[in-house]
Amino acid sequence: MLRFILTRVSLVIPTFLGVTFLTFLLIRLVPGDPIEVRVGERGIPPERLLELRHELGLDRPLWHQFLDYIGGVLQGDLGVSLVTRNSVFSEFVTLFPATLELAALAMLFATVVGLPAGIVAAVRRGSIFDHGVMGISLTGYSMPIFWWGLLLILFFSVGLGWTPVSGRLDLLYYVEPVTGFMLIDTLMAGEYGAFWSALHHLILPMIVLGTVPLAVVARMTRSAMLEVLGEDYIRTAKAKGLAGKRVIGLHALRNALIPVVTVIGLQVGTLLGGAILTETIFSWPGVGKWLIESINRRDYPALQGGVLLIATTVMTVNLLVDVLYGVLNPRIRHSR
């Protein structure tokens, strides 16, 4: 097992290098550097511009800047934001819980709705329910996030006034961040009104972000269940005189979960990517919104560090999924 994890971790190194290099290069391909963006249209004397560029090391050759950056990263230093002068890492850590809270709830939503929908669709294959679930999930999968988000805001927030349009919490409340997860912090502070407010703020972003994973989970569950339901051991389970619920919910589902868990794990990347759009639509104060702002400000270190940390998160989750896979599938557990 340890060897397996070590192998996997070593495979991550090239990914790291690639991610670092690409973000470094791409953000510099965007016209305008941090100084120009901050100066705006007013302009400053050319000497001052050169001076400022020199201060930030932007006048050195690209490869030099890259090696400097990599050197820093290897020492665990992601640099400081050019805008706020705070360490990139501490900014990320402050904002990440908001993204994590949103992503976790979106995944929970996708699983809680998608898994049962997929199971029932498989068991009642060819029924109206099956066609309905598959049709809806195809629509959900194809829906652009920003459009879907705006549509929901228009209907539920603007039209019906059920949910707030943006943010994480009503301005009425203030809760000292302890874990950074609003739902937990408000409960810990005993502020139930704030908890409800936080929950209300979460609902729409959660649905928007969870829609694509929900569609993927439902479709994957359905096809995995259909395959498993035709297996000999399902016939054996029936021949034992087990009730239908137990045959489907235990004997079939346990086997069908193996591919579904993999898919859920792979969705984490999609989810964090989607979070960037979702957070921007809902003004959700997480790393997604922060990254977009960093691009606009040409805040090179913030963007590079942020992307690197998100990539690390995705790779860690994928590793965890691989380990969990072994727990679910005894055939893999023993061959390791």
Added chain:
Amino acid sequence: MAAMPLLDIKNLSVEFTTRAGTFRAVDGIDLTVDEGEVVGIVGESGSGKSVTSLAVMGLLGSNGTVVADRMQFGGKDLLAMSPSQRRKITGKDVAMVFQEPMTSLNPCFTVGFQIMETLKVHEGLSGKALRNRAIELLEQVGIPAPESRLSAFPHQLSGGMNQRVMIAIAIACNPRLLVADEPTTALDVTIQKQILDLLVRLQKERGMALILITHDMGVVAETAQRVVVMYAGQVAETRPVDALFKAPRHPYTGALLDALPERALGKRRLPTIPGVVPGIGDRPQGCLFNPRCRFATDRCRIERPALFDVDAGKARCFYPLADAPVGAGEVL
């Protein structure tokens, strides 16, 4: 009045609805099994033997329609039962062993879990008693070190061992009828004999009835008391094993026996039956076996024979074979 048979089936038909139309896999068969009796069901692939057994177990999918004039087990009408009433019998009083031991056990659960599950559901056992009973069962089916095997997963055991586990699950609740559907087909020749011996031993020890489905006439000769030969979803011949092996009445049975290597001693080539069992769209007119029958006449090609009484049983043939050894010295 004779004692009521344990399993009593009259005029059973099973139809499958497919895109190509309705296919009758089992066509009006009668089958009775007495308490403690061993009945062999023989036939080629596609003759309807497995479908018959699945119908008895109530394991056919929703696209298989079961119709019968009578289908009783232990005096109870199986067709009139609700699914939950039926489940109380299935796995307890009627149990089944399947052909593919490697895929018939759930790969995600331990052997112990899968045995204990049956005991829990039907006998309500739990805790130490449950565990001890499972170990006892593994011992009875000849699995060495049963205690440590409880935590093994199916993929850690060989095919033969897995089949023993399947048998342990099947006999867990002391069934009155065990249906074994080609239990040795997927196994090595050396293991086949062991598994058959095990089944016969358990059958004798427990006095349970056994339906042994096979395409191997040799297996039937060694184990069964009565034989049902099936062809294209119908009963071709049904007679006690001794009589049938000594003098088969249906030409199909005769041909099957001729194809046994031990009966073809001295011949240069092993006799075979030309052609295959007719499938979904090519059922012939007249006797279903007529295109492959050496003795077929014009009558056989037009008129479908009923099951006629022959000595000690029945045969579906207008011209039952005589006592003379069939096809002696001939090569088909």
